[in-house]
Amino acid sequence: MTGLDLDIRHDRAGFALSVRADLPASGLTAVFGPSGAGKSTLLRLVAGFERAEGRIAFGGEVWSDAGHFVPPHRRRVASVFQEPRLFAHLDVRGNLAYAARRSGAEIAPVVRDLGLEPLLARRTAGLSGGEAQRVALARALLTRPRLILMDEPLAALDQTRRAEILPVVEDLRDRLGLPILYVSHSVGEVARLATHVLALAEGRLASFGPAEEVFADSAAAAAFGGEEPGSLIAARIIGMTGDGLCRLGFPGGEILSPEPLGPPGTDVRVFVRARDVMIALPRPEALSALNVLPAIVRGVVAAGPAACDVTLDLGGSMVRSRVTLRSVRALDLVPGRACHAILKSVALARE
Numbered sequence: 001m002t003g004l005d006l007d008i009r010h011d012r013a014g015f016a017l018s019v020r021a022d023l024p025a026s027g028l029t030a031v032f033g034p035s036g037a038g039k040s041t042l043l044r045l046v047a048g049f050e051r052a053e054g055r056i057a058f059g060g061e062v063w064s065d066a067g068h069f070v071p072p073h074r075r076r077v078a079s080v081f082q083e084p085r086l087f088a089h090l091d092v093r094g095n096l097a098y099a100a101r102r103s104g105a106e107i108a109p110v111v112r113d114l115g116l117e118p119l120l121a122r123r124t125a126g127l128s129g130g131e132a133q134r135v136a137l138a139r140a141l142l143t144r145p146r147l148i149l150m151d152e153p154l155a156a157l158d159q160t161r162r163a164e165i166l167p168v169v170e171d172l173r174d175r176l177g178l179p180i181l182y183v184s185h186s187v188g189e190v191a192r193l194a195t196h197v198l199a200l201a202e203g204r205l206a207s208f209g210p211a212e213e214v215f216a217d218s219a220a221a222a223a224f225g226g227e228e229p230g231s232l233i234a235a236r237i238i239g240m241t242g243d244g245l246c247r248l249g250f251p252g253g254e255i256l257s258p259e260p261l262g263p264p265g266t267d268v269r270v271f272v273r274a275r276d277v278m279i280a281l282p283r284p285e286a287l288s289a290l291n292v293l294p295a296i297v298r299g300v301v302a303a304g305p306a307a308c309d310v311t312l313d314l315g316g317s318m319v320r321s322r323v324t325l326r327s328v329r330a331l332d333l334v335p336g337r338a339c340h341a342i343l344k345s346v347a348l349a350r351e
């Protein structure tokens with residue numbers, strides 16, 4: 001099944017967007033990049049709010065090309081924005097019913113899946129940010145979309161609310177089988193949610209592919225802007241140590257995390273920031289870091305006047321380390337060099 005095929009250009013005063021990528025028919029593609037990179041513009045073009053040059057097709061159906069333009073309401077695309085944009089004169093039930101009226105979708109299953117029963121009679125003005133965003137998600141689903149666009153849906157929420165909504169988005173991604181295009185500025189959010197990443201920098205495609213590949217790709221670094229780049233490691237929970245650490249297995253060995261994550265057998269992704277990866281040649285002794293893993297240097301690229309990004313191979317998982325040029329010279333870090341990666345801290349993202 002084909003997903004969203006993009007081969008588009010869009011020019012406006014002082015800004016040009018040019019993207020060519022075939023997005024998968026399911027899963028969550030994070031559209032990532034610094035402010036002004038063109039992320040929202042890309043979503044508007046996909047939704048049909050603006051017309052791009054070139055071609056947009058979805059599921060093999062042309063939405064936009066030189067001779068053809070399918071208007072937004074016929075694309076069956078649902079959008080969720082940073083602010084929930086609910087109808088203030090209707091309660092939650094009214095907002096949902098409005099969305100379902102045209103599509104004929106059943107409200108009850110969506111209400112159940114998003115835990116909205118207690119909110120149905122509430123005025124939307126009194127909802128917390130997280131509650132309102134869950135209603136906005138439900139409303140989007142009730143239009144029976146073929147594609148969901150989310151433009152920084154968590155950006156206006158505090159950490160606690162974000163932590164409540166993230167699993168809801170994860171669940172939608174895994175259960176619906178609908179493609180989701182998800183704009184975010186947050187590396188952590190992308191690491192947790194994305195199956196694919198489309199990284200934009202100044203209107204151009206910096207990198208596109210499965211999340212783990214993009215996170216390990218130095219060429220994508222420009223799109224990470226001020227955020228610290230990092231790497232994703234696919235791992236599986238083995239169990240707990242006697243002193244409360246979570247054991248994660250992957251082909252490069254075992255990672256210990258102080259965060260308990262779930263039952264043994266659960267697939268997870270570990271996100272490790274490049275600056276949290278140190279390199280030692282012999283295995284260091286008497287170190288407070290929990291995770292010291294054998295590695296092979298696969299590549300070294302400059303990351304500024306005094307820094308380098310070193311790509312380390314941990315049993316097939318590529319992990320990036322941000323070190324100084326001085327250290328690269330002192331340790332003679334060249335491709336093929338055997339060394340040890342010291343992961344100073346790891347964040348976990350459920351897959």
Ligand SMILES: Nc1ncnc2c1ncn2[C@@H]1O[C@H](COP(=O)(O)OP(=O)(O)OP(=O)(O)O)[C@@H](O)[C@H]1O
Nearest residue numbers: 012014015033034035036037038039040041042185
């Ligand atoms: N309606 C508009 N008219 C003219 N220029 C616009 C318009 N909307 C956005 N731009 C410009 O287009 C460029 C891309 O903007 P866009 O909003 O797509 O970026 P973004 O990556 O989503 O940024 P952010 O992360 O800050 O939301 C920017 O230079 C912006 O100033």
